[in-house]
Amino acid sequence: MKAENLQSERLFYKRVSSEHLTQGYLDWMNDPEVFRYLESGGNYTMQMLKSFIEEQDKKDILFWAISIKETGKHIGNIKIDPINPENNSGEYGIMIGDKTAWGNGFAKEASQTIIKYCFEKHKLSQITLGLIQDNTKALELYKKLGFEIEEVRLNQVSSTNTLRNVIRMVIKNTKLKNKLILGTVQMGLAYGINNALGQVSFENSCAILAKAYEFGIQTLDTAEGYGNAHQVIGNFHILNPTVKFNIITKIPHGSIVENIKNKIKTYISDLQVDFLEVLMFHSFDSYKNNQGIFEGLKTLKKEGVIKNIGVSIYTNEHLEALLLDDSITVVQMPFNLLDNESLRGDLMTKLKAKGKIIHTRSAFLQGLFFKDVSDSNSTVQNLKNELSSLNIIAKEAGISMSNLSLSYCLQQKNIDNVLIGVDSVKQLMENFNALISKIDTETIAKINTIKVDDIDLLNPSLW
Structure with missing residues (x-):
């Protein structure tokens, strides 16, 4: 550059x-x-x-x-x-x-x-700097600019071969924070069509979480149904007491909750947090089956135990229904290169007009976009033409499929947060670089022309 x-x-x-x-x-x-x-x-x-x-x-x-x-x-x-x-x-x-x-x-x-x-x-x-400790005017300026002290390095050799204390400072890009949410299903289960490694180990999960926090990702998405993901996050918090993520977690598919206060208490204890950023129903059915607990949820919200109530959905029909419920402030929905603006755009505009917060998931469609179109997997073969078109678009735009997938979601004005899942620190770093990548309006228009007739193919739970 x-x-x-x-x-x-x-x-x-x-x-x-x-x-x-x-x-x-x-x-x-x-x-x-x-x-x-x-x-x-x-x-x-x-x-x-x-x-x-x-x-x-x-x-x-x-x-x-x-x-x-x-x-x-x-x-x-x-x-x-x-x-x-x-x-x-x-x-x-x-x-x-x-x-x-x-x-x-x-x-x-x-x-x-x-x-x-x-x-x-x-x-x-982020932007970092170093300055000599006795440069008080510069230190005052940098603090006014928003830099914060990271560390003081004692007795550093200067260009004049004298020993000086050096202050290291950092200012972070707050506009990048809160846009990405890190999913944790891989930390509790073997998950994803392109995942050949199985469940991420606790050691590697901790490394991913530490790097995510360093990158300014402040929110984790998890669920009771994600194996031992709650415990992984909780143990990470115990081992790293200066780090505290905001947590979105979910009530399981189809379950009927008898005592919501006890369930939330268990979640908070397992996760080692003081409150839940979002308590989400893991499916529309779970939301419909648990209408009886909403008074309890509203009380917990008033008490600050949960900040938002949300629903994870798959279909546009479910989105239409949630437009009418003011108690639901967060909607999590699939959105990606195939499950795209042509399918979801109008409803996202309506959701924002109602003041809803929109989180999207499946940016990589469980890794489907990275599969070779010659792969014998039935989903790949059923979407072979569409995947081939996306490969051509990425090549013409001079961008990797990973960056194309994530940039397309991040550049949607109606999307507040984009949920990603990774299997390694390397993957996280590659995905984070998509924040730098930009795709032009012509490329976005090409993506929006791709329409999948059988929308069940876009639902990983049906694969």
Whole structure:
């Protein structure tokens, strides 16, 4: 990724290049007041500076020269480099080298502009920085920008070979939080048409949960019917007392609950949480069969024991029925490249008009989209033409099937949260990168032209 030209109220930002090779820039690099807290500086020559700029210009990095709009004067640089693709994190650095520009709030203005750009345009999950502990003015600025201290590294060797304490800080992209929900069925059961590994081990489940929390995923989707998933989550919380996920869990298919308060108490105890984000009925039948517990649910909601009541559904007929029930605030529904906007779009608009929160699942249709169309599996063969069309769309868009599947869901304006399930940390990281990927309206339109006549083929419970 290369830095593109940007501007803010008083400043221009342009990719650093040979046009910025000036005596003024060189003077900054040799001014002890300027490089006092930098990683390099002093004894710079014009040739050294020229080589540095040429080296940076060859890279695909986010590195801008900061100039004042009114005068065009180059006053400093700002960068987000390097960017770690594994956790989608960027490292921040800024230098206001022109001392006549100090004290005017330019560093704050530039930082706000570039951080906002990197979060919104490049969908970075977080931006990190390091600073010398006694750089109190910079520390004050970074705190105002929203950075938080992660750690203090004692006695670090600086560029001048002196020992200094270094503060590491981070600011996280809050707009990425809460969009993805991590499903936990694989942690309690062997699940998925493309799952050859079986149930995820407790050790690997903990690794997935820890990385998800690091990535800003704050909500887990689970259920009483997901084997021992409740206990896995609860034990993770016990082992990681500083980490606490919001939990969506579900009353089993078709069960009739006698004492809802006791059931919720058991859920909360097993999960090691203080409340449930959503208590969901695992099916429309379960919702219909348990109308007698709604007064108890409303009481629990008033008490803060549960925040929302939801229903997991499959059909549009069920969605129509839920439109009429104001006590249901969350609807979980399938939505993906085949179970798409042409099937669900109108009803999602109606649900949002009623103030419902929409969670979608089956973004990858249990891994069906990753199966080879020559696979002998009957579902694959029945959907062979549709899957072939999706492969062509992904190829034309220059995007992986994983990113196409997830980006299509994430870009739907009426979808509040997208539920994903993974079998490994690697899968989680690959899926998280879909937050960066964008598909254009032409690609979305092509996807929406695909219509499956036999909609039972889109329901994994019928496979």
